[in-house]
Amino acid sequence: MVNCFIRYGLLSMRLALPALSSLELCGRCILCDDIGQPGLDICQDCEAPLPRLGSHCRRCALPLPNLDQTLCGQCQLQPPPFQRVVAIYLYQFPIAELIAGFKYKKQLSYGRTLSKIALKGFVSAYSGDIPDIITATPLHWRRRLKRGFNQSEHIASYLAKALGIRSLPLLKRCQFTPPQQQLDAQQRRHNLSRAFAATSALKGQSVAVVDDVMTTGATATEISKVLLKAGAGEVHIWVLARTP
Numbered sequence: 001m002v003n004c005f006i007r008y009g010l011l012s013m014r015l016a017l018p019a020l021s022s023l024e025l026c027g028r029c030i031l032c033d034d035i036g037q038p039g040l041d042i043c044q045d046c047e048a049p050l051p052r053l054g055s056h057c058r059r060c061a062l063p064l065p066n067l068d069q070t071l072c073g074q075c076q077l078q079p080p081p082f083q084r085v086v087a088i089y090l091y092q093f094p095i096a097e098l099i100a101g102f103k104y105k106k107q108l109s110y111g112r113t114l115s116k117i118a119l120k121g122f123v124s125a126y127s128g129d130i131p132d133i134i135t136a137t138p139l140h141w142r143r144r145l146k147r148g149f150n151q152s153e154h155i156a157s158y159l160a161k162a163l164g165i166r167s168l169p170l171l172k173r174c175q176f177t178p179p180q181q182q183l184d185a186q187q188r189r190h191n192l193s194r195a196f197a198a199t200s201a202l203k204g205q206s207v208a209v210v211d212d213v214m215t216t217g218a219t220a221t222e223i224s225k226v227l228l229k230a231g232a233g234e235v236h237i238w239v240l241a242r243t244p
Helices: 002-025 073-077 095-104 106-122 142-148 152-161 185-191 218-229
Strands: 024-028 036-039 084-090 133-136 169-174 196-198 208-215 234-242
Touching: 024 084, 073 084, 084 106, 084 208, 095 234, 106 152, 106 234, 133 152, 152 208, 169 208, 169 218, 196 218, 218 234
Parallel strands: 084 234, 133 208, 208 234
Antiparallel strands: 024 036, 169 196
């Protein structure tokens, strides 16, 4: 009789393990604190209405009101050095708040969740070959020391592992400059002049540069010039969000 109870208890535990495992895989939603989806810290009800990038310039990903327009006026007049920008979301509520929490308050789960739900968007942006190398937009050592981490490295690391692409530190920040958020477009360009340098030579490989947000494109432009000068074949910019 005792052996029977023991066997029954072990069987009950084995049957319960899949259910327990699935519960462990579902974290709390970072927006509403409800039960998240398996492997994601966000529930379906909160993920569905997130502001995805709609009609946009095919070169710089600037949101465009005209569905038939493929390039914005700036890219038609003066094409940027990067080949294309892949952005998944609009930099609006709640994406903006999640990125700020990730970036300035060390809420790493926010960045991890955004990277996971954005992954399909980066994959679907390519019908053919995807870039050969992924690299993160670098921080100056002083800013990195103050912040404690580089948010772009966290995003790049996840995407590289998920896509099976090499992740290499191809860039370094040479100058400590004022935060870009405080400057207008012209000041941003001047602020970043000679701010970056390549850490190794490239031999025609295409590179995806990962960042959290793209605003004026000043950082992307300066980094692209540096990588192309170092021998990159093409430079693509991957960001979680694009400002309207």
